[in-house]
Amino acid sequence: xxxxxxxxxxxxxxxxxxxxxxxxxxxxxxxxxxxxxxxxxxxxxxxxxxxxxxxxxxxxxxxxxxxxxxxxxxxxxxxxxxxxxxxxxxxxxxxxxxxxxxxxxxxxxxxxxxxxxxxxxxxxxxxxxxxxxxxxxxxxxxxxxxxxxxxxxxxxxxxxxxxxxxxxxxxxxxxxxxxxxxxxxxxxxxxxxxxxxxxxxxxxxxxxxxxxxxxxxxxxxxxxxxxxxxxxxxxxxxxxxxxxxxxxxxxxxxxxxxxxxxxxxxxxxxxxxxxxxxxxxx
Numbered sequence: 001x002x003x004x005x006x007x008x009x010x011x012x013x014x015x016x017x018x019x020x021x022x023x024x025x026x027x028x029x030x031x032x033x034x035x036x037x038x039x040x041x042x043x044x045x046x047x048x049x050x051x052x053x054x055x056x057x058x059x060x061x062x063x064x065x066x067x068x069x070x071x072x073x074x075x076x077x078x079x080x081x082x083x084x085x086x087x088x089x090x091x092x093x094x095x096x097x098x099x100x101x102x103x104x105x106x107x108x109x110x111x112x113x114x115x116x117x118x119x120x121x122x123x124x125x126x127x128x129x130x131x132x133x134x135x136x137x138x139x140x141x142x143x144x145x146x147x148x149x150x151x152x153x154x155x156x157x158x159x160x161x162x163x164x165x166x167x168x169x170x171x172x173x174x175x176x177x178x179x180x181x182x183x184x185x186x187x188x189x190x191x192x193x194x195x196x197x198x199x200x201x202x203x204x205x206x207x208x209x210x211x212x213x214x215x216x217x218x219x220x221x222x223x224x225x226x227x228x229x230x231x232x233x234x235x236x237x238x239x240x241x242x243x244x245x246x247x248x249x250x251x252x253x254x255x256x257x258x259x260x261x262x263x264x265x266x267x268x269x270x271x272x273x274x275x276x277x278x279x280x281x282x
Contacts, residue, residue, distance in 0.1 A: 039063035123169030
């Protein structure tokens with residue numbers, strides 16, 4: 001007789017997902033192997049998710065819904081499960097980001113998280129040497145789903161030119177990342193500008209920051225340090241951030257010229273070349 005681990009569904013979203021998966025599966029009279037066969041995965045994976053040892057992907061959740069006829073229960077729950085995998089200090093920002101009507105960000109070192117490809121995100125997140133890299137990558141990809149909504153937030157992104165040249169993940173990863181940035185050119189709600197090296201000293205030499213604006217709530221300013229992130233709705237800070245962002249927009253290239261620069265860097269720096277892929281060294 002196997003020793004079945006009993007979960008406390010109230011312990012975490014992951015525990016709740018696992019307990020619900022087991023409950024639905026047993027109600028359907030299916031073994032873990034039989035459910036795995038239905039959704040094209042191993043019985044081991046089903047067991048790991050049921051015991052909260054493995055985080056489900058959105059694809060797993062959608063297939064489980066179809067196999068167990070749950071009317072979308074797991075698909076609705078998996079977003080909360082994946083968000084719970086984000087660092088505790090970042091979870092509140094992710095929740096607010098998902099509710100924002102407008103997101104304005106300046107990024108001095110890398111591509112903004114909402115615009116990262118999965119390969120690029122994996123390379124970035126790996127620098128922190130996390131224990132659960134796959135889960136963090138899945139959580140970042142889930143976070144990007146707000147851009148696929150019928151009415152996504154307005155996203156205005158200013159990237160320092162350095163973010164285009166830093167070869168995070170290697171040449172091929174960067175080429176695909178810059179192609180991904182260019183794919184936003186025809187989306188009315190997305191505007192990407194590049195702050196060129198020629199701008200010299202500028203209004204945010206101190207680093208990156210993000211502004212979240214809402215219909216009915218105060219604007220939020222978000223910054224990060226080495227250890228964690230910080231949010232504030234202090235009116236003086238919001239006003240100062242708006243002042244600096246306006247100056248950054250004025251110093252940055254136009255959206256059209258920014259796309260041209262991104263394309264040029266993609267072709268000249270990350271185009272087809274002979275020799276081994278050059279990877280970033282952390």
